Amino acid sequence: MMIEPAVLVGFDLLGIAPLPGTAQLDRHIGELDRAVGRLRLLAQEGVHAYGQADLNRGPATDALHAYMTSPDGALPQAADLADRLTTAADGLRVSKGVIEWVVGPLSAVALAARVAVVFAPHLLPRLSAMGARFTAMLRDALSRVGRIFASLFKTSRVRAAGAGGRTARAGPKPDYRAVAANRSTPVDDVVAEELRRPGNRWRTENTPVYHGSRTSPDRIFEEGLHPYVPGDRVYTSLDSEIARWYARGRFTYRVRTSRGGGFARGDSEETVTFPGGVHRRFVEGADDHRTGDFLPNPHFDPG
Amino acid sequence: MTSGPYDEVVADASGRFASGRSFRTLADEHADFVAGLRGQWDEEAPLPYEEFAVPYLQLRRNLLDECERLGGNLRYVGDGQVFMAERNTDAEDASTIGSAVAGPVQMGPR
Numbered sequence: 438m439m440i441e442p443a444v445l446v447g448f449d450l451l452g453i454a455p456l457p458g459t460a461q462l463d464r465h466i467g468e469l470d471r472a473v474g475r476l477r478l479l480a481q482e483g484v485h486a487y488g489q490a491d492l493n494r495g496p497a498t499d500a501l502h503a504y505m506t507s508p509d510g511a512l513p514q515a516a517d518l519a520d521r522l523t524t525a526a527d528g529l530r531v532s533k534g535v536i537e538w539v540v541g542p543l544s545a546v547a548l549a550a551r552v553a554v555v556f557a558p559h560l561l562p563r564l565s566a567m568g569a570r571f572t573a574m575l576r577d578a579l580s581r582v583g584r585i586f587a588s589l590f591k592t593s594r595v596r597a598a599g600a601g602g603r604t605a606r607a608g609p610k611p612d613y614r615a616v617a618a619n620r621s622t623p624v625d626d627v628v629a630e631e632l633r634r635p636g637n638r639w640r641t642e643n644t645p646v647y648h649g650s651r652t653s654p655d656r657i658f659e660e661g662l663h664p665y666v667p668g669d670r671v672y673t674s675l676d677s678e679i680a681r682w683y684a685r686g687r688f689t690y691r692v693r694t695s696r697g698g699g700f701a702r703g704d705s706e707e708t709v710t711f712p713g714g715v716h717r718r719f720v721e722g723a724d725d726h727r728t729g730d731f732l733p734n735p736h737f738d739p740g
Numbered sequence: 741m742t743s744g745p746y747d748e749v750v751a752d753a754s755g756r757f758a759s760g761r762s763f764r765t766l767a768d769e770h771a772d773f774v775a776g777l778r779g780q781w782d783e784e785a786p787l788p789y790e791e792f793a794v795p796y797l798q799l800r801r802n803l804l805d806e807c808e809r810l811g812g813n814l815r816y817v818g819d820g821q822v823f824m825a826e827r828n829t830d831a832e833d834a835s836t837i838g839s840a841v842a843g844p845v846q847m848g849p850r
Contacts, residue, residue: 461786468780472807475773479766483814486762490821493756495749497824501817511763511813518806525799529786536787579792586795 440540447547450554450561451568456540456575462533469526476519483512484633506635513635517704521589524705527683528582534685535578543571582682611639616698617713618661618671624712627670631710636703645693645721646673646709649683654723657690658734661717670710673699679707681726688732689724695739753832756825763818770811777804 440455448455487505490498504510508517546568553560613628614620631637648662648671662671673692674680680689692715702708718740722733781800785793 457787461784465786468777472777476807479770482766483763486759486766487817488759489762490752490755490759492752493750495751501820501824505817509813511810511817514806514810514813518803518810521799522803525796525803528796532787532792576789576791579787579789583789583792583795586792586799589799 440544443551444544444547447544447550448568450550451547451565453543453547453568453572456536456543459533459536462529462536466526466529466533469522469529473519473522473526476515476522480512480515480519483515487512508635510635513704516634520702520704524589525586528585531682531685532579532582535575535582538686539571539575543568546571578682581678585679585682613639613712615696616694616711616715616719618663618716619713622668622713624668624670627668627712631670631700631712634703637700638703639697640699640701640709641697643694643697644675645691646675646699647677647680648673648690648692648715649680649685649688650690651685651687654688654690654725654732654734657688657720657723658717658736661720662690662692662711662715664714668713670700670712671714673709673711673715674707675709676707677724681724684724684726686726688726691721691723692719693721693737693739694719751828751831753825753828756821756828760818760821760823760825763814763821765818767811767814767818770807770814774804774807774811777807 445455505512507513546564550561550564550568553564614624617624650657650662664671677689677691692711698719699709699711702710717734717736718738720734721737721739722731724731781804783797785797787793
């Protein structure tokens, strides 16, 4: 991210410290992403290693299984670490987005200051206040990301034993595509993966969840929330503030179902995932962070 | 999988040996990986803002420590599987003196 010398002069006039570059963020994101990839591979290979002793039956095998599916088990621990590293990398991505976003209006104010100093010096205090406001927004945003990092210290929550692996489940199998944006897209793989994660459960409660995005409501209200890759899942949060970070200054979508749906993650207090995305009729509306308005979805009809 | 009383106990020592060896290999590979991270992850913050940099670097140190503990857990599982396999083999040898045993051994009521 290069900032033109003329802008730097404007920053100086306004008393604003130059914005940091994003190259270091990119380096850290790359390092975290590589670690996530290694841990995910380890979790997969661990499942294979564990499966090699699959013929065994009896109390010793059950004791091992209880350990392996507990929060202290090696494989849940690998998955938990991968998830927390992913969240840390996402926090860095959001921070990069915030810096790249704020550099635009801040540069405009700085250039205006350069002109004002010659032709309209009386405007300088106002421009200075604007610059200070943008800088404060940046610091506030980064401090919130810092708080998310701090929250990731927390040890993984106690996971319900036997939520994955070999333990039998009672009751009818839920319709895992009940909320999907497109019911015809197969989601078996992603559902199986969610079921394998210790502590995950299919939600039956209707608490609203939130998804941050820069995609416009016109499109989301028409098409619903689709995963980036067909057949994958859409991530949402019970905490609208967390979703707001992913909105990067644009829209936070509120999702509300009438009969539950979505996987509540056992290793994250707030995350709820929807295999195949979310159909438009479950999107209640969007908070527009630029205007502060709530935009209702005309197709909202959770049934 | 039943949780007891057990109407079927199956001991597959070769499966346990294989599983144990695989976990030990994973533990070795993971130890190399963590050593690499320790060398690679420096203490330089990606942004010069304290409210961001301090929790980020603390988090990274914390995750790195947990990665190291994970390696210990992988080795623990591997050692446990091999130990159990050895006990299974001893039990098989004791119960089938003079005859070779191949494949899983089923114990308990048929």
